[in-house]
Amino acid sequence: xxxxxxxxxxxxxxxxxxxxxxxxxxxxxxxxxxxxxxxxxxxxxxxxxxxxxxxxxxxxxxxxxxxxxxxxxxxxxxxxxxxxxxxxxxxxxxxxxxxxxxxxxxxxxxxxxxxxxxxxxxxxxxxxxxxxxxxxxxxxxxxxxxxxxxxxxxxxxxxxxxxxxxxxxxxxxxxxxxxxxxxxxxxxxxxxxxxxxxxxxxxxxxxxxxxxxxxxxxxxxxxxxxxxxxxxxxxxxxxxxxxxxxxxxxxxxxxxxxxxxxxxxxxxxxxxxxxxxxxxxxxxxxxxxxxxxxxxxxxxxxxxxxxxxxxxxxxxxxxxxxxxxxxxxxxxxxxxxxxxxxxxxxxxxxxxxxxxxxxxxxxxxxxxxxxxxxxxxxxxxxxxxxxxxxxxxxxxxxxxxxxxxxxxxxxxxxxxxxxxxxxxxxxxxxxxxxxxxxxxxxxxxxxxxxxxxxxxxxxxxxxxxxxxxxxxxxxxxxxxx
Numbered sequence: 001x002x003x004x005x006x007x008x009x010x011x012x013x014x015x016x017x018x019x020x021x022x023x024x025x026x027x028x029x030x031x032x033x034x035x036x037x038x039x040x041x042x043x044x045x046x047x048x049x050x051x052x053x054x055x056x057x058x059x060x061x062x063x064x065x066x067x068x069x070x071x072x073x074x075x076x077x078x079x080x081x082x083x084x085x086x087x088x089x090x091x092x093x094x095x096x097x098x099x100x101x102x103x104x105x106x107x108x109x110x111x112x113x114x115x116x117x118x119x120x121x122x123x124x125x126x127x128x129x130x131x132x133x134x135x136x137x138x139x140x141x142x143x144x145x146x147x148x149x150x151x152x153x154x155x156x157x158x159x160x161x162x163x164x165x166x167x168x169x170x171x172x173x174x175x176x177x178x179x180x181x182x183x184x185x186x187x188x189x190x191x192x193x194x195x196x197x198x199x200x201x202x203x204x205x206x207x208x209x210x211x212x213x214x215x216x217x218x219x220x221x222x223x224x225x226x227x228x229x230x231x232x233x234x235x236x237x238x239x240x241x242x243x244x245x246x247x248x249x250x251x252x253x254x255x256x257x258x259x260x261x262x263x264x265x266x267x268x269x270x271x272x273x274x275x276x277x278x279x280x281x282x283x284x285x286x287x288x289x290x291x292x293x294x295x296x297x298x299x300x301x302x303x304x305x306x307x308x309x310x311x312x313x314x315x316x317x318x319x320x321x322x323x324x325x326x327x328x329x330x331x332x333x334x335x336x337x338x339x340x341x342x343x344x345x346x347x348x349x350x351x352x353x354x355x356x357x358x359x360x361x362x363x364x365x366x367x368x369x370x371x372x373x374x375x376x377x378x379x380x381x382x383x384x385x386x387x388x389x390x391x392x393x394x395x396x397x398x399x400x401x402x403x404x405x406x407x408x409x410x411x412x413x414x415x416x417x418x419x420x421x422x423x424x425x426x427x428x429x430x431x432x433x434x435x436x437x438x439x440x441x442x443x444x445x446x447x448x449x450x451x452x453x454x455x456x457x458x459x460x461x462x463x464x465x466x467x468x469x470x471x472x473x474x475x476x477x478x479x480x481x
Contacts, residue, residue: 033318046293108168112161120147148335167315174308180478181301188472284467300475414459421452
């Protein structure tokens, strides 16, 4: 409930409105709510350390590029990520939300500006039999018209408009940060899915090679059985192994199709539209470039979005507090008008009106108090969300670095095992040529080599995938708009 005061002075109405404004202008210093003081301290121990615990032997670089995928040297991957960042649905959604936020900023800029509109109206009433109750006594017709300008203005004595601008700007900045975060997430997802496609291609090649060799072993087992040098059990087992390999080959084909479809969806293409030439899994650069904790906290988009969300929540709380203060506004009319009553239309006359209005909250059933409490709780929630975003980012970075270091070791061991399998296969081939090993032994040695190469391929994929995870955790991959 609010108490209103309105005064109309036909002589000098404007001077009374101005006087009222000046009397209340002294209250302008009572801007509602506290100014936003920035986010709470978070991650101070990591910032003081200057490095992540798991970044063993890796020093933060001052020349980190946001286009980390260029360092992989894979032209197809680069083209796919660039296509996704240019036209993928996730990016279009984030861009649309940013445009909406920018429009709200433009609207908030006019919150304390006068609103002027032009209008015109006309009214006529008549009775053919007897005077209508609405007309003057004894009169049977009445007409009136007016046209002019109307203006309204609520000066920002208590900072409401300023807080609205702060809130709109903070939400606009948060939307920009969320666009950047969408770019980070999408570039990493495209890279991870591309690596999955390469892994499924390698798995299919291995499944095809394995089936081919097990088919040869089954054929040799049948020859031995018919020649009396083998058993039916051995032949049956060889045929069973071949059947399993054939099923695995079919599953590998389906997995490759699934990975390709996932990649198509990420870049905004339809199933079967992408053409990916065969290729190897790219290796990460030997020189791993990372950021320090302070840079991550400052630049990672989801952290910036959380901080801007906190700023918007602070402005929301200040707006809720502002409702305890009066609303002061001015309304004015300037135009011409005329009327007639059972006669000719009178000459047009100048119309002018200025109405100052003061509305002071007295009783509202506790609504303002509840809104203030709710906005304060929302501000506390936003502050906690910011701290959570910082802690999660530091965790992500250190975990990704630890896994990357472990995958380097795994890949090195896989290379060593592949080399040993190659030596064994070569020696078996020599024994076969010398008559001390049969064809089945040679096929088994070749199969072991194929398995070792598959293990190396998987380790290589996992290493590059862990590199992508490091880049994502660091918040790399967003492009300035």
